[in-house]
Amino acid sequence: MQAGNQGFARYPSLQGKVVLVTGGATGIGESIVAHFARQGSLVAFFDVQDAPARALVAGLAAEGCPAPHFIHCDLTDIGALNLGVAEVVAAWGTIDVLVNNAANDHRHSIEEVTLEYWDRSMAVNLRPQFFMIQAVLPAMRRAGRGSIINMSSISWMIPSTGLPLYTTAKAAIVGLTRTMAHELGADGIRVNAVLPGAIATERQKVLWYTPEYKAEILASQALKRDIVPDDVARLVLFLAADDSSAITNQSYVVDGGWV
Secondary structure (H helix, E strand, O other), X not given: OOOOOOOOOOOHHHOOOEEEEEOOOOHHHHHHHHHHHHOOOEEEEEEOOHHHHHHHHHHHHHHOOOOOEEEEOOOOOHHHHHHHHHHHHHHXXXXXXXXXXXXXXXXXXXXXXXXXXXXXXXXXXXXXXXHHHHHHHHHHHHHOOEEEEEEOOHHHOOOOOOOHHHHHHHHHHHHHHHHHHHHHHHHOEEEEEEEEOOEOOHHHHHHOOOHHHHHHHHHHOOOOOOEXXXXXXXXXXXXXXXXXXXXXXXXXXXXXXXX
């Protein structure tokens, strides 16, 4: 996580807005939480990683940002998910922005997928996106506005191999985004998707970024540099802010020109 937003846009419409991010403790989610906090937003985030979540909260508070509210929540437990959303609404009265970020890109072969593995994968990578939208709807409808940003991936566009269930879920999220944009547009609620490419998170560097894979990424991208979580977070800010108030039903790629 980089400190500060020097040289980048500040959005007055995000000051004091209530933002809920899933999977906010590390990686892209961590950057999203930090960027909203530095805009003066009231940020809550769900995660199951307690130590990095608490470190993120402490670091942002030390910067002078409004301290984010961390809620330990396993998104595969829909009851816990609903309780977490209710906790945010009880604390701050509403939810203005939802960022459906949480996912797990664990590699797997076609042969090793069982019915149980399928269900576990969708319970992490797809099901919570729908139920998070369902849970925040009453608050957004009362306000007559809201911005929902669903994190998909270019994995289904390349297409990627070696993780077919993750790729399937990420394609489905674009379909979910498009139908929800039309379902909720009359309520003043916007729904868009962001499709990151190969983002150089710490997790990716540890698990997958071999010299060969990095060479493949750079050969595929038009921009010959690492694409980092902050690159994604800055687009999410724009889609949450009033600057994008006429934008819905869209999918935005952040991949350095891979697809």
